Amino acid sequence: MDNAPPKVSFKEQMHQAREHAILQTACDLLGSKSFDCMTMDDVAGGVGIAKASLYKHFGSKEDLCCAAMVKVLHLVNAHVAGLDPTLAAVDKLRAVVRWSLGRLLEGEMPLLPSRNSTLRAVLMSNKEYADGVVHLSDTLGEWIVQAQADGALDPQLPPLVVLYTLYARACDTVVGFLQESGLYKDDEIMDLVLRTCFDGLRAR
Secondary structure, three states: OOOOOOOOOHHHHHHHHHHHHHHHHHHHHHHHOHHHHOOHHHHHHHHOOOHHHHHHHOOOHHHHHHHHHHHHHHHHHHHHHOOOOOOOHHHHHHHHHHHHHHHHHOOOOOOOOOOOOHHHHHHHOOHHHHHHHHHHHHHHHHHHHHHHHOOOOOOOOOHHHHHHHHHHHHHOHHHHHHHHHOOOOHHHHHHHHHHHHHHOOOOO
16 A cells, blocks of 8 residues: 655745745844834845735734744744753753754844734644643743753742743843954854853852
C-alpha cells in the first residue's frame, strides 16, 4: 500500500510560498514599526503583491499579525525544545534570552502590542497562541524554580517576576540604543544585556 503523502500542486506551492513571505514581512514590520503603526499597504508593498491578494490570505491586519506572532512563538518553543537537556537550568534560561536578543538585533522580534491594542484581544482569543504561551511559560517557570533551588537566581524573587523580566528582554530598548551607538558588536550587546539581566548592576 502506498503511504506516500499526496503531491502538492504547483498552485498550492505558490500559495504557501506567498503566505510564508507575507508572514515573514509582517514579522519584520512588527519588529520595526509595531502593530499600531504597521499597515496592510506596508505588508503588500514589502512582499510585492497587490493588497487584494494579501486579503486572500488574511482577512484583517489583526488576523495577519496574530499568525505572525504564532509563527514566532513556534520558533521560540522549537529553540527551547532543542536545548541540551544536560544544561543547568540557569544556562537554559540564558540561552533562551540570548536567542530572543539575537532576533531583536536582527529586527525579527515583533514588538509587543500595547495593552489597549486590538491585536492583544485577538491574540488572547487565539487558542494556538494561548497554548503556546502557556507551554513556554510552564517550561521557563520550571527552569526558574530549579535555578533558584540551585542558588543561581535569587530565591526571594517570585518566579512570575523573574519570568516577566526575562520576557521583557525580547523588547528591551537598551538593545536598540546600544546597536545604534555603533560602539559594540551584536555578540557584545547580547553579552552585556545578559550580564545586567542575570547578574544585576551591583558591584561584585
